[in-house]
Amino acid sequence: MSELTASVAQLIECLTRLPGIGRKSAERIAYHLLRVSKEEAFALADAIRAVKENVHHCKICFNLSEQETCHICRDATRDQTLLCVVEQPQDLMAIEQTGAYHGLYHVLLGRLAPLDGVGPEQLTIRELVERVRNGTFREVIMATNPTVEGDGTALFISNQLADTGVKLTRLARGITPGSVIQFANKEILTDALTGRQVL
């Protein structure tokens, strides 16, 4: 569009690459940034730079951290015998927010997706197996997403850990609080029936 100045066009182009940002949203954000003070716009630019420069993966569990190891791995009060395996740091955060878990984590940084060319070597599975073999864990909780790929990843890891003698569990599945049974799909109801609990 010839009407846009080069800088604005370039900014809109960069913004549309962000997840959930279409052309119209990118334009709205660009004009917002044009309107706000230099300080506010630069704060965002600097925050983006800072994140890429400061944030790395914890060398033990691969959670995000600005130090060598993350605050969870450094926390000696956490249950060192429980390990929860998640796909992404966001999953770890969601579980942390429940306050219901006080063990350690292992972040895979993805899930097995052969069709997308993601094999075990692209994830942190080797490090996980080593950690479990050399560690003092009594239970490993598979908290990968309840999708075909997440389940496949959990199964693959279970096989790798089968001979360690560590107890392997996965997150419970069933109907969700607030949901309506008549609208639950086949898979949800099958999970709920198969895993039915004694009252």
Place this chain on the structure above:
Amino acid sequence: MSELTASVAQLIECLTRLPGIGRKSAERIAYHLLRVSKEEAFALADAIRAVKENVHHCKICFNLSEQETCHICRDATRDQTLLCVVEQPQDLMAIEQTGAYHGLYHVLLGRLAPLDGVGPEQLTIRELVERVRNGTFREVIMATNPTVEGDGTALFISNQLADTGVKLTRLARGITPGSVIQFANKEILTDALTGRQVL
């Protein structure tokens, strides 16, 4: 949230200030930026800086420009006797995209909104009146938004320009192509009836 590293928390905070970006979207964008290459993330940071450093308002019409005057004001082939008054540069761009207008523009950089403390002196109304008085315009088209505030702004400007002898017009109003009359609201139908056109 103690689970976020300081840099990530800061980035999410900055992102939620953008229009249309809530907490969840900000988190998704932050993790996206953590995942992409340094080059891609820095390109966005640099584009934000560039926009604030390079883009200014045209000193004639207040459109966005990276030079003293914008490409429209510099374009001698445009009809120098027609002036279209819009609220924001985005409005100008929307009109340009129709290809149906070939005159000049004046960007108010807002609309009169007494309740928000926006008076005539916060807009470029003084410059507009001067421009019309000293210029060779035969028609000024008010293309402010069809809202209470947009209409009020157009009315205020009309009063200011009443004694210049320049023809004052506003955008036509009525039913929109593709709309359904039974669902059009009272205001739309009133506009359509009042402004009915000879077939």
